[in-house]
């Protein structure tokens with residue numbers, strides 16, 4: 144059986160009395176340096192934690208320069224079919240060559256894919272998963288429960304059959320959104336023409352279409368600007384009757400079925416969770432989804448209301464708040480604080496607020512989430528042109544790189560995978576761009592900081608949670624300094640989530656004995672979740688974990704790993720002390 148011997152000198156059980164042994168550390172570096180030389184790798188840029196890192200990047204680089212040897216990872220292509228397929232980026236070979244000095248062959252930023260008509264089959268779910276999808280998003284604004292259940296069943300079937308890979312499921316509520324009605328054919332809106340929106344149901348003519356919101360006429364005022372589809376078309380309100388809003392088209396286009404309507408600078412006076420949303424939320428409880436993405440959250444009250452409901456249902460589902468309305472910006476801190484994470488929903492955000500605010504708000508929301516230890520997703524238009532074209536615009540590529548650099552946990556595809564012509568190529572582009580961008584990120588200016596824990600200690604309010612945060616930060620520093628991957632054993636997922644928050648430079652292998660926790664962890668930056676039964680014997684469990692990683696070539700013999708035993712719920716600990724150990728992997 145594979146084992147990992149503890150290096151006595153580096154067995155940094157973090158206790159006041161512990162100390163490091165320079166000789167042991169130097170020997171570990173020498174051994175890693177030797178493997179580097181054997182591998183013949185050239186390290187072009189000095190990195191603070193270079194020893195273990197370069198060796199591992201070789202695993203993803205074949206002679207052709209194509210990624211074929213990354214197996215069973217939730218963070219990148221897993222099959223040669225994907226890697227060698229014709230939809231590789233034209234520049235793929237070049238970019239993979241370039242990433243030889245990458246610190247880690249696995250992508251850390253996760254990819255959320257919206258499932259729709261282009262991808263709602265067994266074959267496409269499998270292909271998306273193999274191409275790098277980490278989370279499948281169900282948009283409840285479209286489809287019915289039957290069609291969404293089919294997708295949930297397919298994802299669960301994939302998870303059950305896949306060896307090592309896992310996909311989480313996110314149910315995105317429709318929310319109090321205002322949409323135009325169904326039209327049998329797109330209606331052409333021309334600049335300057337009169338066009339009307341009516342609250343009468345089922346209307347679709349050349350100059351009038353229904354809206355799904357009875358108070359539309361009351362909320363809208365003469366002079367308001369209406370944006371269709373996030374600003375693809377716009378109209379100025381000229382007059383109103385009891386049931387109709389009469390407008391002049393400013394920017395024309397094709398009005399298709401169920402398009403978003405926003406009034407510039409205003410949020411609809413609807414509750415954040417509508418009756419339909421509650422039905423969809425219950426559907427999510429019944430089918431055990433992993434996350435809700437809650438649309439148009441205006442304040443923290445609605446998050447508490449949803450969480451209370453989930454508690455009453457005994458449902459362990461995390462709540463991601465979508466920041467997309469003018470109201471949500473005013474209450475950003477309390478909303479994020481009440482939630483389990485946030486999404487920068489740039490579509491509606493850029494319609495309700497001036498569009499030039501979107502990049503600034505994106506950065507602010509990411510920073511806030513990062514400082515509050517919550518995951519954050521950047522969504523909408525990331526590869527919009529790939530709905531119809533096989534390659535992205537350069538601006539779209541830059542947009543992905545910016546979200547990765549700003550520290551998003553995940554980036555999202557919407558229409559690109561829901562109804563686009565090139566869903567797999569879009570995932571492949573997202574994967575490659577995120578991976579390449581991560582490879583250039585320096586860890587030296589990314590050392591964990593602990594303002595909240597330090598502050599708590601000063602105020603005498605140091606809690607178990609702060610203790611866990613301290614250990615996660617120290618484990619990260621240790622793993623970064625030594626260039627080791629982190630192995631964590633977690634029952635609730637909390638320590639893996641904390642480690643993810645500190646963004647270690649290498650992968651976090653998160654072993655859990657709960658399938659649901661494994662699925663949830665798929666969203667978190669840098670975490671590779673693995674399900675394994677824990678036994679009462681800690682050493683035996685560690686050995687099985689190491690064997691698992693060796694068998695899948697995630698680790699190599701003689702490599703060092705940072706092993707974290709901790710968390711709020713202790714595993715194999717008599718006392719409530721956390722342990723961080725550095726161990727050498729034995730065959």
Ligand SMILES: Nc1ncnc2c1ncn2[C@@H]1O[C@H](COP(=O)(O)OP(=O)(O)OP(=O)(O)O)[C@@H](O)[C@H]1O
Nearest residue numbers: 257258259260282284285286490491557558561562
């Ligand atoms: N389950 C589905 N069934 C049918 N069509 C879908 C489904 N999900 C998505 N689509 C199609 O894909 C498009 C893009 O998906 P997306 O999730 O971005 O929805 P949206 O309505 O454009 O915006 P929002 O995300 O704000 O709801 C939708 O407009 C719709 O045409």
Ligand SMILES: CC(=O)C(=O)O
Nearest residue numbers: 488489490491522523
């Ligand atoms: C994702 C979404 O709902 C938006 O961008 O508006």
